[in-house]
Amino acid sequence: FESEMARLAQLNLVGEMAAGIAHEIRNPMTTIRGFLQLFRENDRHMQREYIPIMLEELDRANDIITEYLSLAKNKTSYQKSESLNRIIESLLPLIQAEAVMCGKHVNGNLGSCPDIQLDDKEIRQLILNMCMNGLEAMSVGGTLCIETYQDDTHVVLLIADEGTGISAEHLEKLGRPFFTTKDEGTGLGLAICYSIATRHQATIEVNSSSKGTTFMIRFPMQAV
Numbered sequence: 028f029e030s031e032m033a034r035l036a037q038l039n040l041v042g043e044m045a046a047g048i049a050h051e052i053r054n055p056m057t058t059i060r061g062f063l064q065l066f067r068e069n070d071r072h073m074q075r076e077y078i079p080i081m082l083e084e085l086d087r088a089n090d091i092i093t094e095y096l097s098l099a100k101n102k103t104s105y106q107k108s109e110s111l112n113r114i115i116e117s118l119l120p121l122i123q124a125e126a127v128m129c130g131k132h133v134n135g136n137l138g139s140c141p142d143i144q145l146d147d148k149e150i151r152q153l154i155l156n157m158c159m160n161g162l163e164a165m166s167v168g169g170t171l172c173i174e175t176y177q178d179d180t181h182v183v184l185l186i187a188d189e190g191t192g193i194s195a196e197h198l199e200k201l202g203r204p205f206f207t208t209k210d211e212g213t214g215l216g217l218a219i220c221y222s223i224a225t226r227h228q229a230t231i232e233v234n235s236s237s238k239g240t241t242f243m244i245r246f247p248m249q250a251v
């Protein structure tokens with residue numbers, strides 16, 4: 028019975044995702060088609076103006092497909108013994124640059140942690156997705172904190188922002204593919220984070236208030 032439930036839930040998710048991706052890809056296609064139709068009837072000035080938009084729309088459709096593919100369930104994780112702090116240190120300049128561009132700050136507070144089994148590409152993606160969300164949630168002057176520490180059983184990663192927080196209604200939908208409150212959002216960032224965490228036997232906890240949001244990702248020290 029339980030596996031039947033799991034199968035149904037899975038089918039449901041696949042259907043939801045197919046509907047979501049169809050919708051997301053159809054929007055840019057409609058825009059591009061409209062412009063092409065205009066070009067057939069109109070002058071070159073218009074082309075110069077609209078071709079960049081068409082390229083942007085094509086890139087967007089491409090991004091959605093790329094992100095969607097990285098959600099694939101049977102995707103293999105290439106995990107090896109790695110330092111989480113080393114991965115974060117290599118990403119900090121990138122996150123810092125992104126923050127500076129929008130007038131925000133980043134604070135790294137990395138405690139000593141043992142190496143754990145990590146797929147470095149996946150963990151980079153998880154950290155970047157969460158940090159981008161944190162930066163996007165804050166107004167100018169806000170600080171994003173990235174912290175690591177170890178407890179008895181886990182290496183813990185905290186990503187905390189001083190943003191607007193997440194309402195109870197939205198908390199429930201967090202991590203659902205295509206759930207977004209942003210005009211330009213794909214709604215795939217967190218879904219990818221959750222699937223990466225699952226492949227690492229890690230858990231994600233969210234704490235949110237009107238003062239900000241903290242994501243806590245707990246990696247087991249020994250593979251279970």
Ligand code: ADP
Binds near residue numbers: 197208216218240
């Ligand atoms: P996207 O960023 O494309 O909208 P995500 O999957 O990354 O998609 O996030 C889904 C939604 O979750 C966001 O649109 C936003 O409403 C909410 N969210 C995620 N992280 C945060 C955060 N740190 N603070 C506030 N809201 C957040």
Ligand code: MG
Binds near residue numbers: 159160217
């Ligand atoms: Mg995002």
